[in-house]
Amino acid sequence: MDGTNWNYSDKVKEHFFHPKNILDIDEKEYQADGVGYVGSPACGDMMKIFIKVRDDRIADMKWQTFGCASAIGSTSMLSVMVTRNGGMKLDDAWKITPEMIINELGGLPANKIHCSVLGDKALRQAIRDYLTKSGQEARIPKDDKSRVICNCLNITEDDIRMEVLEGVKDFNTLQERTKIGTVCGSCIDTAKTLVNFYVGKYYADEVYGGKEKKG
Amino acid sequence: MIYLDNSATTPLHPAVREKIIETLDLFGNPSSMHAPGRQVRALIEKSRREVADFFNCSPEEIIFTAGASEANNTILKSAISCCAFCNESRGHIITSNIEHPSVLNTLKCLEQQNVEVTRVKVNKGGIVDPAEVEAAIRPDTVLISVMYVNNEIGTIQPVEAIAALARKHGIPFHSDAVQAVGKIPIDLQKLPVDFLSMSGHKIYAPKGVGILFKRKGSKNICPLITGGHQERSLRAGTENTIGIIALGEAVRQAGLEMEENKKYIGALRDKLEKGIRKKLDHVVINGDPGKRIYNISNISFMNVEGESILLRLDMHGIAVSTGSACSTGSLEPSYVITALDVDPEIAHSSIRFSLGRETTEADIDATINAVYETVSFLRKMSPIR
Numbered sequence: 178m179d180g181t182n183w184n185y186s187d188k189v190k191e192h193f194f195h196p197k198n199i200l201d202i203d204e205k206e207y208q209a210d211g212v213g214y215v216g217s218p219a220c221g222d223m224m225k226i227f228i229k230v231r232d233d234r235i236a237d238m239k240w241q242t243f244g245c246a247s248a249i250g251s252t253s254m255l256s257v258m259v260t261r262n263g264g265m266k267l268d269d270a271w272k273i274t275p276e277m278i279i280n281e282l283g284g285l286p287a288n289k290i291h292c293s294v295l296g297d298k299a300l301r302q303a304i305r306d307y308l309t310k311s312g313q314e315a316r317i318p319k320d321d322k323s324r325v326i327c328n329c330l331n332i333t334e335d336d337i338r339m340e341v342l343e344g345v346k347d348f349n350t351l352q353e354r355t356k357i358g359t360v361c362g363s364c365i366d367t368a369k370t371l372v373n374f375y376v377g378k379y380y381a382d383e384v385y386g387g388k389e390k391k392g
Numbered sequence: 393m394i395y396l397d398n399s400a401t402t403p404l405h406p407a408v409r410e411k412i413i414e415t416l417d418l419f420g421n422p423s424s425m426h427a428p429g430r431q432v433r434a435l436i437e438k439s440r441r442e443v444a445d446f447f448n449c450s451p452e453e454i455i456f457t458a459g460a461s462e463a464n465n466t467i468l469k470s471a472i473s474c475c476a477f478c479n480e481s482r483g484h485i486i487t488s489n490i491e492h493p494s495v496l497n498t499l500k501c502l503e504q505q506n507v508e509v510t511r512v513k514v515n516k517g518g519i520v521d522p523a524e525v526e527a528a529i530r531p532d533t534v535l536i537s538v539m540y541v542n543n544e545i546g547t548i549q550p551v552e553a554i555a556a557l558a559r560k561h562g563i564p565f566h567s568d569a570v571q572a573v574g575k576i577p578i579d580l581q582k583l584p585v586d587f588l589s590m591s592g593h594k595i596y597a598p599k600g601v602g603i604l605f606k607r608k609g610s611k612n613i614c615p616l617i618t619g620g621h622q623e624r625s626l627r628a629g630t631e632n633t634i635g636i637i638a639l640g641e642a643v644r645q646a647g648l649e650m651e652e653n654k655k656y657i658g659a660l661r662d663k664l665e666k667g668i669r670k671k672l673d674h675v676v677i678n679g680d681p682g683k684r685i686y687n688i689s690n691i692s693f694m695n696v697e698g699e700s701i702l703l704r705l706d707m708h709g710i711a712v713s714t715g716s717a718c719s720t721g722s723l724e725p726s727y728v729i730t731a732l733d734v735d736p737e738i739a740h741s742s743i744r745f746s747l748g749r750e751t752t753e754a755d756i757d758a759t760i761n762a763v764y765e766t767v768s769f770l771r772k773m774s775p776i777r
Contacts, residue, residue: 193700194707199773218776221697221717221725221740225775241775245699245716249773360724361736 186283189250196249198256200227200239207239211310213302216295218243219361220329224252224295226303230311234264240299244292247285251278251293255300267304271318273297291331298325326368329360334371341375348372394710394755398594398748399543399571399688404638405596405749411641412598415634422631423622432633439640443603446643447588449580455604455623456636460570461494462616463589463604464537466627467566468498470613471534472507484508484533488520488549490728491539492568512538516733517680518547522554529561536565540572544715544728544744545679546688548576555584564611570594574646575654575685586610592635596749597642601635649749657747658686660756664745665689667760672767676738678729687748690715690729692741693763695777696770701743701763704770708762715742 185193200207209227216223222244229237238256242248255278259265275294279285285293301323308316324334332355345351348369352358358365395403404412415435420428422436437451444451457463471485485502487495489511499509510528514520520538529536536558540551551567558565566587569578574595580588588605592598606613606626619628668675674694693701698716705712715726717740724730725739732738745759 193703196773201772214775218695218737218740219735221736223775241773243695243697243774243776245697246703248697249700 184286184289185246185250186285188254188281188283189247189285192250192253192282193246196253198237198239198253198260200225200241209239209303211303211305211307213299213304213306215299215302215325216244216328217361217363219363221245222248222292222295222328224248224299226252226296226299228259228300228303228307230267230307231264233267235259235267235270236264238300238303240296242295244295245289247289247292248295251275251282251285252296252299254278254282255296259300267307267316271301271304273300294331295328298328326371327355327357327360327364329364330356332357332364332368337368337371338375341372341379345372346376346380394751394759396745396747396751396755396759397711397713398751399546399744399746400713401593401599402596402748403750404598405642405645407645408597408638408641412634412638415637418633422633423620435637435640436631436633439636442640442644446647447578447580447605448582449605450608452624453580453605453608455606455626456631456639457602457604457627458600458632459593459602460492460568460589460591461602462627463587463602464492464494464566464568465498466604466613466616467535467587467589468495468502468537469616470611472502472505484510484530486510486512486525486528486533486536486538488512488514488538489731490514490518490542490544490547491537492543492570495537495539495568508532514547514731515680517683518542518545518678518728518732519680519683520549520554522550522557525554526557526561529563533561533563536563538565538567540567540569540576540578541685542679542728543571544726545690545732546571546685546746547679548572548683548685551585552583558586559584571685571688574643574650575687577650580605580607587613592639592642595642595646597639598635601632601639603639653749654686657749657751660751660753661686661689661745661747663753664747664756664759665691667756668763671760671764676734678732678734678738678742687746689745689747691743691745692729692738693743693767693771694737694741695774696767697740698742700770701741701766704766705743705759705762708758708766710759710762713744713746715744716740 210230211228213226225241227239228235238259240252259270305317326332326334340351351372357368418432420432422433440451440454443454512520512524538549538554541548555565564586567585568589570591573590586607590603592601615626617628622628676692678690698714702714715729717725729739729742
């Protein structure tokens, strides 16, 4: 069995079988400048990324995962992408998308793409953590609504905002439409708060909401 | 290659393989009156007698199908079809929440047609409580269907007790016995089931052939495939002659080997579990340990994800299966393991090892080592400690 019938590219297999940049020492010993953490074991996917920053570049990145082959392959690839050629600038690393990682990997089976979207999110969390810790909060993009609320289903704050704009007025409707919080459920409280926040923002005002009141 | 996925499918038994080769050129249509037809007819009826002998039933009670999924569909869909149960216009079916998809998804389809379904929940050990089945019975219950052995965790259901209580209430009882046949002796003179499904390729026969047992005097069934008079008009279409002949041989061999297989494979399964537990902490064996079929071991390796284990074992040349969501292409892990009322992590971390008659002691030794290496490697990169 040499795996020739898998739907994974050779590059994914290479990174899956020989993952690069795994954190294999104690977290404290590593002394990361920023740590990012997304997902939960209940969703079957969890990712933790540690970065070291020098001269505003990612000097080193290490990671750990509870995840499947494509999660492992794509995060290993990501770690290579951000650390090669002297390290990627933070601003550029912030903009890495799953598509960029998937392209570097030579593609992923369509039903496995959701497993590959945790790496870039965890990396942004790590950068956010570094910027916060180093007193550079001002550099965190102000309109950053890309914060993921439901890790299991990859639903961002902006997705929730858009749902509210499209007429969602309460959490139950949001859940019906997006299935948010139906896998591990850990995001439900945050999601409820956000729905209320955006409903308040858009519908409390007659200009936004017409005659309909929030409820 | 070390093949530990015998609950998914089995290799051909050497005797079955021989039989297939002998049969390959017998192309006659068993419905034909002439000699080539009669020759094949005789072999099919011989196969039917083998099966009937094996189950201690009458040959007329055996209907050959394309597999257990077809047999299950036939019985479940008969519950609402034109000719059979609906005469009494009752529409409630009782089943369990860990049945094979060929039962669960067929019932979902029937629910769209106004059939009501009660899915009795298994306990933490993965066992259906007959008392709960009985409590679910309603005046309009037309069928009870509970599997004999679960395909993912190997738990053996109290089918005798459920069959007996179904009979007491006058309700037809069906059991999907795919994972039990050839492993647990089934005497249909004693076991009061009305219908039973089985599959050839789980007992070392080829894919594409199975059996529906329909007890004489039980309620009529409505054929899923109508057409010619084959299988007493209960399953139209020219017979899968080679498959049926092969299945007869597989069943005969199962009868001969059943006791020995149980001892031999059971010992290897226990060795596997013992070896893994000795080398690794934080492993959970899924399913009531005292009520499992002897060839299945479903183990969760905490803090690591199932698909990763599967693929790395595959790299070692070891074939297993997993209940992790990633293997299904959905976000939901195995519904069977989830039904055990455990944390979802347990399902995401689960691996099913299913042994067969060709498994050797050396296979098990190599598997224990490969599992240890794989799980240790993946745990080192896990953020969960």
